[in-house]
Amino acid sequence: MSQAANDIMDEADESRANEPLVLAVPKGRILKELRPVLDSVGIEPEAAFDDPNSRALRFATNRPEVEIVRVRSFDVATFVAFGAAHLGVAGNDVLMEFDYPEIYAPVDLGIGYCRLAVAEPESLSAGDDPSRWSHIRIATKYPNITRRHFARRGVQAECIKLNGAMELAPNMGLCRRIVDLVSTGGTLKANGLVEIETLAEVTSRLIVNRTALKTRPEQMGQWIERFAEASRAA
Amino acid sequence: MNVDAAKSLLPDGLRDLLPPEAEHEAWAVAALVGRFRQEGYQRVDPPLVEFEDGLLAGPGAGTAPHTFRLMDPVSQRMMGLRADITVQVARIAVSRLTRQPRPLRLCYAGPTLRVRGTQLRPERQVTQAGCEIIGSRSAAADAEAIALAANALDTIGVPDLSVDIALPTLAPRLVDGLGLAAADRVAARDALDRRDAAAVRALGGEAARLLGAILDASGRAGPALAALQAIDGLPDDGRAEIARLADVLPRLAEAAPGLAVTVDAVERRGFEYQTGLSFTLFAKGVRGELGRGGRYLAGAENGGAGEPATGFTLYMDSVMRGARAATAEPRCFLPAELAAEAGPRLRAAGWVTLAGLDPVGDARGEARRLKCTHFIDPAVGAGSDPLPVD
Numbered sequence: 001m002s003q004a005a006n007d008i009m010d011e012a013d014e015s016r017a018n019e020p021l022v023l024a025v026p027k028g029r030i031l032k033e034l035r036p037v038l039d040s041v042g043i044e045p046e047a048a049f050d051d052p053n054s055r056a057l058r059f060a061t062n063r064p065e066v067e068i069v070r071v072r073s074f075d076v077a078t079f080v081a082f083g084a085a086h087l088g089v090a091g092n093d094v095l096m097e098f099d100y101p102e103i104y105a106p107v108d109l110g111i112g113y114c115r116l117a118v119a120e121p122e123s124l125s126a127g128d129d130p131s132r133w134s135h136i137r138i139a140t141k142y143p144n145i146t147r148r149h150f151a152r153r154g155v156q157a158e159c160i161k162l163n164g165a166m167e168l169a170p171n172m173g174l175c176r177r178i179v180d181l182v183s184t185g186g187t188l189k190a191n192g193l194v195e196i197e198t199l200a201e202v203t204s205r206l207i208v209n210r211t212a213l214k215t216r217p218e219q220m221g222q223w224i225e226r227f228a229e230a231s232r233a234a
Numbered sequence: 235m236n237v238d239a240a241k242s243l244l245p246d247g248l249r250d251l252l253p254p255e256a257e258h259e260a261w262a263v264a265a266l267v268g269r270f271r272q273e274g275y276q277r278v279d280p281p282l283v284e285f286e287d288g289l290l291a292g293p294g295a296g297t298a299p300h301t302f303r304l305m306d307p308v309s310q311r312m313m314g315l316r317a318d319i320t321v322q323v324a325r326i327a328v329s330r331l332t333r334q335p336r337p338l339r340l341c342y343a344g345p346t347l348r349v350r351g352t353q354l355r356p357e358r359q360v361t362q363a364g365c366e367i368i369g370s371r372s373a374a375a376d377a378e379a380i381a382l383a384a385n386a387l388d389t390i391g392v393p394d395l396s397v398d399i400a401l402p403t404l405a406p407r408l409v410d411g412l413g414l415a416a417a418d419r420v421a422a423r424d425a426l427d428r429r430d431a432a433a434v435r436a437l438g439g440e441a442a443r444l445l446g447a448i449l450d451a452s453g454r455a456g457p458a459l460a461a462l463q464a465i466d467g468l469p470d471d472g473r474a475e476i477a478r479l480a481d482v483l484p485r486l487a488e489a490a491p492g493l494a495v496t497v498d499a500v501e502r503r504g505f506e507y508q509t510g511l512s513f514t515l516f517a518k519g520v521r522g523e524l525g526r527g528g529r530y531l532a533g534a535e536n537g538g539a540g541e542p543a544t545g546f547t548l549y550m551d552s553v554m555r556g557a558r559a560a561t562a563e564p565r566c567f568l569p570a571e572l573a574a575e576a577g578p579r580l581r582a583a584g585w586v587t588l589a590g591l592d593p594v595g596d597a598r599g600e601a602r603r604l605k606c607t608h609f610i611d612p613a614v615g616a617g618s619d620p621l622p623v624d
Binding site: 101 | 352353354394396398428429430431432433453454494496498503504514516517518519520521522523
C-alpha cells in the first residue's frame with residue numbers, strides 16, 4: 001500500500017472511533033432478497049436507495065446510528081475486513097475466496113441460495129473421466145477456491161480469471177471448464193453446459209469486522225442478535 | 235534525481251521512516267520500555283539472526299512460515315531472521331538465565347521481519363516491544379501482563395483501549411472430548427472460527443449444546459464469565475481454564491481500571507502455540523490488533539516440562555496508528571556568528587537549536603527556510619530570548 005493510502009487510512013482510523021455503524025450490502029440479485037430482512041431488523045434506507053437513477057453510494061437510514069453503503073459483492077468483504085464497514089452481507093463464496101481472518105460470519109441469513117459448481121460442455125462430459133486429471137484449465141471468478149479445491153484432489157488447476165459471462169468461455173475456446181455460481185442452471189443449459197461437480201452450497205451471511213465486535217460489543221452484539229432473529233423468523 | 239527515482243523503490247511491505255515519524259516511533263518505543271522497566275522488567279537484546287533450529291523450536295514453530303532464512307557461510311548452517319522476539323527471550327530465560335530467581339521478568343524492543351505482511355498490516359518489517367514473565371503459574375502474572383500492556387499503551391496516548399481475553403485451549407479440548415467424526419470436527423472448528431451459531435447448532439447433540447454455550451458466552455467480561463461458569467458438563471481442564479479467568483478478571487479490573495475487557499472463549503487463531511489464557515489488544519477505530527500475548531511453555535522443546543510463562547508483544551505499526559499524534563517540536567535557528575555563544579544556554583534550557591554554518595543577512599528568513607519555529611535576532615544579541623518566526 002502506498003504511503004498516501006496509508007495516511008488516508010490512518011486519518012480515517014482516527015476519526016472513525018465514534019462514527020455510526022456502516023452496513024455494506026451487495027448490489028444486484030442479493031439486494032432484492034435482502035430488503036425483507038432489513039425490514040424485519042428495522043433498517044429503512046432513505047428513498048434514494050431504491051431510486052435506480054440515483055448515483056449515491058452511501059445512504060442514511062431511519063436509524064441515525066446506521067448507514068448503508070452499496071458495493072460489489074466481492075467488495076463487501078474487503079470493506080468489512082478493513083473496518084471501513086462494520087457489518088456487511090456477503091455470500092460464503094466470497095468469504096471462501098478471500099478467507100480474511102478479520103471477518104466473522106455469525107449469521108446465515110438463508111437468502112441468495114445457489115451453489116458453486118464446475119461445469120463443462122455436454123459433449124465433453126460424456127467421455128470425461130475426472131479421476132485421470134492432472135492439470136486442467138478453468139475460467140472462473142474464484143481462482144483461490146478453485147485452485148484449493150482441485151489441489152486437494154491432486155489436480156493442478158490453471159485458472160483464467162474472468163469477471164462475468166463465464167459460460168461463454170468453453171464455447172469460445174478459452175478453456176473447456178468453468179467454476180461459477182449456479183442457481184437454476186438455466187444459463188448453463190442455454191449455453192450447452194452441464195454441471196459436473198458442486199464445490200460449495202452458497203447462502204448469504206451477515207459478516208462483522210473483528211475489531212468492531214471487540215471494541216463495541218454491545219452495539220454490534222445487538223445487531224447480530226437482530227439479524228439472527230430475522231433469519232430464524234424467515 | 236529523477237533518473238534514479240526507480241532505485242528508491244523499496245520491496246513490498248518495507249518503508250523509510252522519515253521525520254517526524256521516525257522520531258515519534260522511537261519516542262513511543264522508549265516510553266513503552268520505560269514503563270515496562272518501572273515494573274521491574276529488565277531489558278534483553280537478542281540478535282536479529284540466529285540458527286534456525288533454535289529460533290523455530292517450541293513456541294517458535296508457529297513463526298516458521300513467516301521467517302526469512304539465510305545460509306551462514308561461516309558455520310554452513312541455516313539461520314533464520316527473527317519474525318518474533320518472544321521465542322528468543324524464552325530461549326534466553328531457559329538457557330543463560332536459569333540461575334536467576336523466578337519469576338523472571340524480561341522486556342525487549344526491536345525490529346522483526348516477516349516473509350509477508352497481511353492485507354490489514356502490510357508491513358514486513360515490524361518493530362516489536364514486549365514483556366515476558368517466566369517461571370510463574372500464578373493468575374497474578376496473567377493479570378500483570380495484561381494490565382502492563384494496557385497501562386503502557388495508555389502512557390503513549392492510545393485511546394479507547396480494549397482487551398479481548400481468549401481461552402484458546404478450551405474449544406479444542408471440548409471438540410476432542412466429544413468424540414466427533416473427523417468431518418464433524420472440521421465443521422465444528424470452521425463454525426466456531428466464523429462465530430456461526432446456526433452451524434454450531436446444526437452439529438446436534440452434546441456438541442451443539444457445549445460448543446453453542448461457549449460461543450454464546452462471548453462479549454463483555456462480566457456476563458461472559460457468568461455464562462461460562464453456568465455451563466454444565468465441562469471437562470475438568472476446561473473448568474480450570476474458566477476458574478483461571480475468574481481469578482484474573484478482578485485482579486485486572488484493579489490493576490487497569492477503565493480498560494474495556496471482553497471475553498471470547500472460542501478465539502484460537504494465532505494462539506496455536508499458547509497453552510492457556512491469552513489476549514489480544516484492540517483500540518476503537520484502529521484497524522488490526524495492537525498486540526497479543528498469553529500463556530506458553532518456555533523451554534519445553536528441550537525435553538522436560540518447560541517453565542510456565544506468559545507475556546505480551548506490541549506491534550509498533552498498529553500501535554503508532556493509535557498513538558498520540560506527533561507534535562512539531564520548537565526549533566530555534568542560531569545565526570552563524572552567535573551560534574557558539576548562544577547554543578549551550580538555549581540547549582540547557584531545553585531548546586533544539588539549529589546553527590547557521592555561514593553568515594546570512596536575514597536571520598528570520600533563513601530560520602523560516604530551514605523550518606525553524608524560532609530564531610535569535612543578531613541585532614538584539616546572543617543573550618536574547620528566541621523570537622517566533624511568524
